[in-house]
Amino acid sequence: MNELRRDPITGRWIIVISDKVPSPSDFKVEPHVKNKDNCAFCWGNETLTPPEIIAHRRYGAPNSPDWTVRVVPNKYPALRIEGELNKEGVGIFDMMNGIGAHEVIIDTPDHFRDMADLSHAETEEVLWAYLARSIDLRRDRRFKYVLIFKNYGKSAGASLEHPHSQLIALPIVPKRVSEEIEGAAKYYDYKERCVFCDMIRQEQEEKDRIIYEGEKFLAFCPYVSRFSYEVWVLPKKHQSDFAAMDRDSISCLAKAIRDSLARIKELLRDPSYNFIIHTSPINGHEREDYHWHIEIMPKLSKIAGFEWGSGFYINPVPPDIAARNLLSAKIEEK
């Protein structure tokens, strides 16, 4: 029978459908059409982007080719870095001018590979760029949050083909994040334990939903998965701030991410997905009650009115079945 399940972090309910579970091949996946003509993110076209903020290259001047990872300001930013932050009321509403940072991390010079195809060392470089930018931007007192995410494929909202991630620094803490933080704080108040740490323990005991376990990171399909084949990656040891990771953790995380993305790509025929890092707000010192993590959400079906209207999700693939299928995918070490 179908089940209603409640996430103890946000209080969100989902319905898990167990009546007619679609097989991985039942999902219609649109192929990714790729054409690198005039791609601003390929080697040789560095002048087509705003000047780079940072890049990894062995030799050569800034904005020359031969980089392996490159970070540039978004050419059409949703928020701009210049100016004072002004807040005002507009009747019952609050308004701020659009101050913030909007950057693009070009994951690889190769137009035709996604993050799932990168080697371990290449994935580490991308994570290094995430970290370097997070650490730099938090020095700007106007910002309260750094959001790092990746949209892969059209169905996930990507407008450019070349593999890239995005970073937005915000003068506010976004609602989804503050909800998580408040929910986790309530749990901590009551139990004096981190809800994410408890979740990790439960997943490790039950074992049914784990798809990767390394020395420092765990990847699993959460018990309250909103989406088919949703995967979370968490540090096993409590840590609230993504940017507090050490060098060794980056290497372990690269392995966990590569493994998870490669399994999704192999099993589900290269679906579009969103990849989001949830971390604590800036200035939020190390918190006992929050635990940073990565959420990977393959876009396998449309989100319909029910979900939008209610914040209530219907997931047609029970997460233990999703995990079992992902584990069965054959992936290669790189």
Place this chain on the structure above:
Amino acid sequence: MNELRRDPITGRWIIVISDKVPSPSDFKVEPHVKNKDNCAFCWGNETLTPPEIIAHRRYGAPNSPDWTVRVVPNKYPALRIEGELNKEGVGIFDMMNGIGAHEVIIDTPDHFRDMADLSHAETEEVLWAYLARSIDLRRDRRFKYVLIFKNYGKSAGASLEHPHSQLIALPIVPKRVSEEIEGAAKYYDYKERCVFCDMIRQEQEEKDRIIYEGEKFLAFCPYVSRFSYEVWVLPKKHQSDFAAMDRDSISCLAKAIRDSLARIKELLRDPSYNFIIHTSPINGHEREDYHWHIEIMPKLSKIAGFEWGSGFYINPVPPDIAARNLLSAKIEEK
């Protein structure tokens, strides 16, 4: 310059982009391919659905043709009506068996028309069915909420072409609803006024975002629109419960909905959309602090990682421009 705007109901922030506003013709709209062969919702195929719950027909037996609106149980329900509600803990999670009602309202026998194409009288009939089912289901003590919504078109998640709406009765109050209710209650505590009533007054004063004003209903593009061309329809007089509407209100609401949907269809070339009724929970007597309303969200662009990760939306069409464009659409009275 782009603006950050905050919704006083839920505390949600959005970014309104005013740099390069796309024109209505810039949105790529997929055409709706329609084929009525073996459609279970067309006249003559009544036996292909579970037996009807209610229907509007002048003559003829239940489950015969010649109806104008017909309500049937969903053949593949996410929740089932039979059984006791059992709640249990699963480690740190909460679980319930999938008790609920999942019904389909077939809006019209005509396979090829959408709600935007219905006459005033036909729209009234659909609303009558919404209301009749809401009133009936609230007598079931297991249910806390009745959610009525409509997905039109594939991009909005519709899996069947024939015009239909859906109703789900839930044993819990969904998160998005309780968030709204809590936010509105906070506002009421502070101001002793309904936040939605204040919003209506502000929209009426500023006039920039109104697309329809009738005797009893107002339709506008909200100041904090998450989506391009988002439209809300609200009763002008305070009312927390959709199902408390009288006959005269139904007629006025039909006009407001028809007008709004017809403008969206005409201006944006028949886009997919989600249509959701937000109303107060069952047993929630008449509340001073909540105000039922309808949210219409055209699906013009994909929701990308940023939105999912943060509950933070980027809207490329400022709502005053959306309203102006919608007002310019030529629609016919029916």
